[in-house]
Amino acid sequence: xxxxxxxxxxxxxxxxxxxxxxxxxxxxxxxxxxxxxxxxxxxxxxxxxxxxxxxxxxxxxxxxxxxxxxxxxxxxxxxxxxxxxxxxxxxxxxxxxxxxxxxxxxxxxxxxx
Amino acid sequence: xxxxxxxxxxxxxxxxxxxxxxxxxxxxxxxxxxxxxxxxxxxxxxxxxxxxxxxxxxxxxxxxxxxxxxxxxxxxxxxxxxxxxxxxxxxxxxxxxxxxxxxxxxxxxxxxxx
Numbered sequence: 559x560x561x562x563x564x565x566x567x568x569x570x571x572x573x574x575x576x577x578x579x580x581x582x583x584x585x586x587x588x589x590x591x592x593x594x595x596x597x598x599x600x601x602x603x604x605x606x607x608x609x610x611x612x613x614x615x616x617x618x619x620x621x622x623x624x625x626x627x628x629x630x631x632x633x634x635x636x637x638x639x640x641x642x643x644x645x646x647x648x649x650x651x652x653x654x655x656x657x658x659x660x661x662x663x664x665x666x667x668x669x670x671x
Numbered sequence: 672x673x674x675x676x677x678x679x680x681x682x683x684x685x686x687x688x689x690x691x692x693x694x695x696x697x698x699x700x701x702x703x704x705x706x707x708x709x710x711x712x713x714x715x716x717x718x719x720x721x722x723x724x725x726x727x728x729x730x731x732x733x734x735x736x737x738x739x740x741x742x743x744x745x746x747x748x749x750x751x752x753x754x755x756x757x758x759x760x761x762x763x764x765x766x767x768x769x770x771x772x773x774x775x776x777x778x779x780x781x782x783x784x785x
Contacts, residue, residue: 562713599779600779601777602774602776607773658716658768661714664713
């Protein structure tokens with residue numbers, strides 16, 4: 559079955575710096591890759607996603623890139639702010655099984671003022 | 672915020688006792704899911720439902736059962752709780768099962784099995 563590895567597990571940056579979180583997946587049939595942000599005491603919330611027919615997608619300060627050949631995808635956050643501090647999860651799914659996500663282990667991002 | 676309510680939010684129980692967690696939604700979404708979250712494992716799918724009385728297993732379904740008798744309610748039952756089932760449980764809903772069908776998560780139910 560699918561396996562998603564996420565790195566790093568913790569990341570600390572200064573406010574205004576960029577943050578990059580990387581994930582690899584094992585199943586070449588996976589074609590949908592969302593990223594979720596989880597704030598303390600809350601459920602995860604979708605922040606951006608990418609499909610396998612697209613190499614990059616941006617939404618304001620966040621962007622996601624996908625390399626299907628290497629089977630890895632990354633989340634980039636620019637101009638980080640303290641409110642970006644949270645746990646971030648990558649995930650993968652395939653076909654019409656968008657809700658049956660395989661999640662990475664999570665990255666705890668800390669943005670220091 | 673999506674209208675998802677999980678109950679109870681916190682529960683402490685003893686090994687061997689039955690436990691039922693409830694997820695209630697007001698969005699009339701067809702698809703509902705139960706995930707568990709554990710340190711070092713991210714979130715893992717336990718069971719999901721694609722309609723009333725239609726359910727299927729996820730990747731970590733052993734020891735769990737589910738039922739969905741109404742669109743709005745999805746119950747997760749641990750027939751005989753074990754310490755390995757100590758976890759935070761999240762219910763999620765989606766309107767579609769296809770790509771881009773955003774999952775909306777509840778706020779979680781923290782279960783401790785002593």
